[in-house]
Each structure stands twice: as structure tokens, then as C-alpha cells.
Amino acid sequence: MRSVRLIRLTAIISLAFFIANCQSHQTSSAASSGVPTHVLSYTFFGVNGVPKGEPTVDSASAAKWTTWAMSNIPMSKQLHAAGMKTIFYTNPNRVAPRDKAIYSSDESQFAHDCSGKRILVQKGEERYLTDPTSPAAARAWKSFANQAMSQGQFDAIFDDTAASTGSLSALPCNFDQSKWIDEHVDFVQSLGVPVMVNALGDGDLPHEGKGASATYSVSPILQIIARAKNVMGGTFEDCYASPSHPSNKGGDVTAGSYWEQTENTELAVARLGKIFVCNQRAAHEAMADAVTARTFAEASFLLTYDLKSSMIRTQFVSPSWFNLGPEIELVALDPVAPAPQTVDSLRSSSGAYGREYRSCYIAGSPVGPCAAAVNPIVGGSRPFPFSGYSHTMVLQGAGILDGGTITSSGPAPGSIASLTGVVAFK
Numbered sequence: 001m002r003s004v005r006l007i008r009l010t011a012i013i014s015l016a017f018f019i020a021n022c023q024s025h026q027t028s029s030a031a032s033s034g035v036p037t038h039v040l041s042y043t044f045f046g047v048n049g050v051p052k053g054e055p056t057v058d059s060a061s062a063a064k065w066t067t068w069a070m071s072n073i074p075m076s077k078q079l080h081a082a083g084m085k086t087i088f089y090t091n092p093n094r095v096a097p098r099d100k101a102i103y104s105s106d107e108s109q110f111a112h113d114c115s116g117k118r119i120l121v122q123k124g125e126e127r128y129l130t131d132p133t134s135p136a137a138a139r140a141w142k143s144f145a146n147q148a149m150s151q152g153q154f155d156a157i158f159d160d161t162a163a164s165t166g167s168l169s170a171l172p173c174n175f176d177q178s179k180w181i182d183e184h185v186d187f188v189q190s191l192g193v194p195v196m197v198n199a200l201g202d203g204d205l206p207h208e209g210k211g212a213s214a215t216y217s218v219s220p221i222l223q224i225i226a227r228a229k230n231v232m233g234g235t236f237e238d239c240y241a242s243p244s245h246p247s248n249k250g251g252d253v254t255a256g257s258y259w260e261q262t263e264n265t266e267l268a269v270a271r272l273g274k275i276f277v278c279n280q281r282a283a284h285e286a287m288a289d290a291v292t293a294r295t296f297a298e299a300s301f302l303l304t305y306d307l308k309s310s311m312i313r314t315q316f317v318s319p320s321w322f323n324l325g326p327e328i329e330l331v332a333l334d335p336v337a338p339a340p341q342t343v344d345s346l347r348s349s350s351g352a353y354g355r356e357y358r359s360c361y362i363a364g365s366p367v368g369p370c371a372a373a374v375n376p377i378v379g380g381s382r383p384f385p386f387s388g389y390s391h392t393m394v395l396q397g398a399g400i401l402d403g404g405t406i407t408s409s410g411p412a413p414g415s416i417a418s419l420t421g422v423v424a425f426k
Contacts (some may be wrong), residue, residue: 037364038328040311042068047089055322057401073152080153088148091160092141096127101144109136113170123167132187156194163221164199181223188228201236216257233275240297241280252282252293253419259376263304263343270306281315287398290316298327299421302372303355318399326406332357348385352416367408369426375416384413389424
């Protein structure tokens with residue numbers, strides 16, 4: 001009897017040892033594969049002393065899922081020590097009297113219309129457009145940025161509304177778009193430190209027409225990213241998920257020509273080898289209630305993304321205010337076809353847009369080949385453009401640190417409804 005028990009005990013110990021070894025080997029293999037556990041990501045940890053939904057999670061937990069964090073001076077050191085790159089918010093282009101560190105009474109700091117009046121920003125608080133050729137404006141910005149860099153620990157400076165001409169009382173006298181961009185290239189380069197510009201989408205894009213029939217084009221601000229040597233990348237607001245450009249009233253995702261030019265901007269920035277921040281948002285919508293919009297945005301992002309340059313920031317709200325969803329865990333590698341010049345090359349004969357990847361991972365674990373497909377057209381379903389896919393991505397819950405999950409266990413892809421997207425797996 002003792003002999004039998006001993007044999008059983010030995011077998012149990014051996015089995016446990018075998019399982020432990022397998023688990024250890026699997027963990028080691030995933031860790032040694034070189035596949036990141038998430039795509040490039042970006043979130044807010046307070047802005048210039050004003051906590052805008054500052055996350056309640058600890059910095060060590062946040063660092064596991066965050067590449068870049070916007071922060072204030074005191075918190076920057078803590079976040080940087082945890083392993084995140086940090087960025088400091090500035091807006092030298094539109095300044096308010098309350099901006100003591102960057103606003104002055106020197107009239108040469110500001111842009112003027114042809115009657116000699118300052119140009120007022122007709123949105124929000126009292127602010128005025130600055131003149132990018134003004135030495136006073138350059139000195140004020142440089143002093144403010146240098147103070148933040150010396151007192152905190154920042155890797156870059158954020159330049160909000162760079163060269164934007166939206167929501168203004170008038171354009172600068174004798175305005176010339178090409179000259180305006182040239183002046184802003186010089187203005188940004190005068191700072192002398194790494195800069196991330198915000199205005200690739202600017203909440204809008206140049207366009208002709210109105211509503212769903214409008215035809216959009218890529219923003220000229222892309223030239224600043226291409227030409228300014230210290231610019232590391234740019235932010236695109238209303239990126240795929242947005243209540244502002246849905247083309248279907250009351251929707252949460254972008255569509256049509258606006259969606260196409262968002263994709264083309266993502267491709268263009270990747271070709272430059274710089275960072276494209278895809279800023280997805282909703283109208284005060286909780287992350288857990290926005291699964292359809294998040295799925296559409298994720299599939300759209302994957303269509304034209306580049307692992308080294310495409311970055312996600314979401315403004316869907318999670319309980320902890322750490323607003324990154326588990327979809328950032330999906331890393332797609334080895335595309336079947338190289339990145340196209342424009343997204344139009346990814347459009348199938350059925351009308352849906354799609355792109356396939358040979359190797360896909362969730363949190364570093366392989367899940368086989370995958371494909372992203374999107375129907376950004378208002379009205380009518382489109383067939384899934386590929387064959388052989390038996391499962392789809394399923395998002396559940398809220399943020400990645402609030403219990404939100406991503407799996408590849410959904411049903412096989414069928415037709416893609418209007419203004420929806422899907423990520424499928426073989």
C-alpha cells in the first residue's frame with residue numbers, strides 16, 4: 001500500500017514539476033520573443049498642475065501599459081522613474097491673460113488682422129493668436145519650456161494648436177498658408193528641444209462642402225512634422241472615434257472622406273518615421289459603454305498602423321481614469337501586404353477596407369494570423385473581405401487596469417454593418 005502511495009505521490013510531483021516547467025518555458029518564450037505586450041500608448045497624468053481626470057492607479061502599474069505620459073512638473077519625476085517617457089503641455093500659439101508664464105503686454109507677440117487688431121480665438125476663454133515670427137513669442141515659449149525641463153523631468157514639450165487657423169475672429173493680415181507653415185517650422189525649431197505638435201486633425205481637416213458630402217484633405221500641419229528637425233511626431237484629434245465627425249448624426253465614429261484622410265495621415269507620419277498619436281474620444285462616454293466605437297477605432301488604427309510610430313490615446317472614461325483599454329494589448333506583425341501610399345489601396349471590391357497580418361499577439365502571447373476590416377460607409381453592410389477566419393476580437397469592460405479584457409474568442413466574422421469594424425483571427 002505504501003509502495004502504491006509512494007508511486008502516486010511521485011507521479012503527482014513529477015506532473016506538477018512538468019506543468020511548472022511548461023509554464024516557465026511558455027513565459028520565458030513570450031518574454032524572449034521580443035514582441036511588446038502593447039502598442040505605443042499615451043495617457044494624461046495631470047496637466048500643468050491641473051489634474052484633468054488624473055489616474056488613481058500607481059505609477060508602477062501604469063508604466064506596464066504606458067509609453068508616454070503628459071504630466072505636471074512634480075509628478076514627472078515619479079513617472080519617469082517608473083519607466084514612462086514624459087511630456088509637458090504648452091500652447092504658445094493661443095495665449096490667455098491668465099497664462100502668466102507665457103503671456104506678455106508686448107504687442108509684437110500677437111498676430112493682427114488688417115485693421116491692426118489682435119486676432120481673438122472664438123472658442124472658450126479669452127485667448128489671442130500669437131505671431132510665429134515674433135522674437136517675443138519665441139522667448140516667452142522658450143523660457144516657459146526651459147523652466148519645466150529644469151524643474152521637472154520631461155522628454156519632450158507638447159505644442160498645442162500648432163499653426164491652427166480654426167475658430168479665429170480673422171486671419172492674419174495678408175495671410176499666406178505656405179508662408180504660415182514655413183514660419184511655424186522655424187518657430188518650433190527655435191525651441192531647441194524635442195516637440196510633439198498637436199493639430200494634425202485640429203478637431204477638423206481642410207475640406208470642401210458640408211456634412212456627409214464634404215470632401216476632406218490631409219492637414220498642411222503635416223509639413224511641420226516633416227520639416228522641423230526637433231519634432232518627434234503629431235497628435236490627431238477625432239481619430240476614428242469622435243462625436244464631432246460621425247457623418248451620421250449622433251454617432252460615435254468618423255466616416256467617409258474624413259475617415260479616409262485620417263488613415264492617410266497615419267500612413268504619411270509612419271513614412272516620416274515619426275509618431276502619430278491617434279486621439280480617440282467620445283462625448284462623456286464610459287469606456288465600458290463604448291465597445292462598438294472602440295472596436296471600430298481599433299480596426300481602423302490597425303489598417304494603417306506601424307508598430308514603431310502609431311500610438312493610441314483614448315478619452316473614453318474608465319473608473320480609475322487610466323483611460324487605456326485592453327485593445328492596446330493587440331500587436332499585429334508581418335503584414336501580408338506592405339503599407340500602401342493611401343488607404344484606398346486597402347479597399348476591397350465589396351467596399352470594405354481590410355489588411356491582414358501573419359503574426360498577431362495579445363499581451364505578448366501568440367494568437368496566430370489576424371485581419372482588420374472596416375466599413376466606414378454610411379448605409380449598407382459589406383462582406384468581410386478575407387476568407388479562412390474563424391474568430392473575432394471581443395472587448396469587455398472598461399480600462400486595462402479596471403478589469404477590462406480582450407480575447408480572440410468571438411464568432412467568425414460575417415458581414416460588416418455600416419460604421420463598424422472587426423478584428424478577426426484564424
